[in-house]
Amino acid sequence: MKTRCTTLSATLIVVAALLSGSCIAKDNGREAALRSAEIARFQANVDADGAALDQLLDAGLEYSHSNGKLDGKGSFIASIKDGSLDYKSMEPTIQSLRLFGDVGVIRGQVRVSVVLDGKSHEIIIAYSDVWLWKDGRWQMTEWRSTRLPDAPAK
Amino acid sequence: MKILVPLVTMLLVPIAQAAGRGDEAAARAAIQARFDAALKADAAALDRLLADDLDYCSFLGTCETKAKYIGDVKSGLLKYQSIVSTTDSVKLFADTAVALGSLKVKATRDGQLRELHVAWSAVLAWRDGRWQMTTWTSTTIDPKAK
Numbered sequence: 001m002k003t004r005c006t007t008l009s010a011t012l013i014v015v016a017a018l019l020s021g022s023c024i025a026k027d028n029g030r031e032a033a034l035r036s037a038e039i040a041r042f043q044a045n046v047d048a049d050g051a052a053l054d055q056l057l058d059a060g061l062e063y064s065h066s067n068g069k070l071d072g073k074g075s076f077i078a079s080i081k082d083g084s085l086d087y088k089s090m091e092p093t094i095q096s097l098r099l100f101g102d103v104g105v106i107r108g109q110v111r112v113s114v115v116l117d118g119k120s121h122e123i124i125i126a127y128s129d130v131w132l133w134k135d136g137r138w139q140m141t142e143w144r145s146t147r148l149p150d151a152p153a154k
Numbered sequence: 155m156k157i158l159v160p161l162v163t164m165l166l167v168p169i170a171q172a173a174g175r176g177d178e179a180a181a182r183a184a185i186q187a188r189f190d191a192a193l194k195a196d197a198a199a200l201d202r203l204l205a206d207d208l209d210y211c212s213f214l215g216t217c218e219t220k221a222k223y224i225g226d227v228k229s230g231l232l233k234y235q236s237i238v239s240t241t242d243s244v245k246l247f248a249d250t251a252v253a254l255g256s257l258k259v260k261a262t263r264d265g266q267l268r269e270l271h272v273a274w275s276a277v278l279a280w281r282d283g284r285w286q287m288t289t290w291t292s293t294t295i296d297p298k299a300k
Binding site for chain 2: 060062064066068095096098099100102103105107109125126127128130132141142144145146147148
């Protein structure tokens with residue numbers, strides 16, 4: 001009986017270790033995927049790539065611009081595609097990336113060159129965004145940014 | 155057999171905890187409790203409501219740890235005079251809640267009075283049987299923005 005219990009215990013420990021290791025490996029893979037998705041999203045903004053943005057943005061997106069204006073997924077992609085929001089360049093620096101299960105939270109800064117309604121802006125913003133792991137990929141569901149007070153203004 | 159008890163417990167406890175996940179109402183209550191605690195400079199309440207790995211980013215784009223934020227509130231370096239907050243949405247994803255809202259706040263930092271209207275976002279994690287705020291970011295609202 002004792003031998004059977006010991007064997008069972010050892011089996012449980014191995015299973016627990018494997019599950020734990022599997023979770024760590026999964027998180028590492030997802031973290032790398034999230035970092036890639038974040039970079040791809042900035043590039044899709046600059047490229048005005050509506051199809052890529054459709055893949056990278058969650059249907060429930062709440063996109064709060066640094067001026068407080070709020071966009072949903074549809075209105076954000078539309079403004080990118082029609083050129084009313086024309087990102088010339090975005091140079092992001094990811095400062096932290098954390099995973100909470102199927103939720104990823106990123107914080108960073110980005111230097112932005114953008115033409116908004118025909119007016120050029122060169123700004124640096126601090127941002128945080130929230131991503132969801134859905135349908136086998138990361139999708140951004142929330143964006144919030146604040147313009148840094150010492151950013152050069154035009 | 156004795157060795158099996160802690161092992162089975164180890165495997166079952168997370169399942170039992172998952173069954174007792176926090177809901178939206180509790181998340182909303184935790185958010186409001188955080189504002190109330192900040193207003194009262196209640197460090198003990200803030201300690202319960204804020205996660206140890208809190209990333210607290212103000213409208214200035216600067217970020218603080220839990221210890222720094224509570225320390226500033228406790229010492230009076232950051233002193234809230236009024237907080238009127240609205241929670242616009244709370245989305246739940248298993249043990250994580252993502253909340254959006256806005257608030258009007260009157261506070262002094264380093265003796266300098268600020269009156270702000272900010273939009274905020276918060277991420278809360280369900281840990282130890284309660285919601286704990288792990289991320290806070292805010293941005294000032296431009297009244298001219300449409």
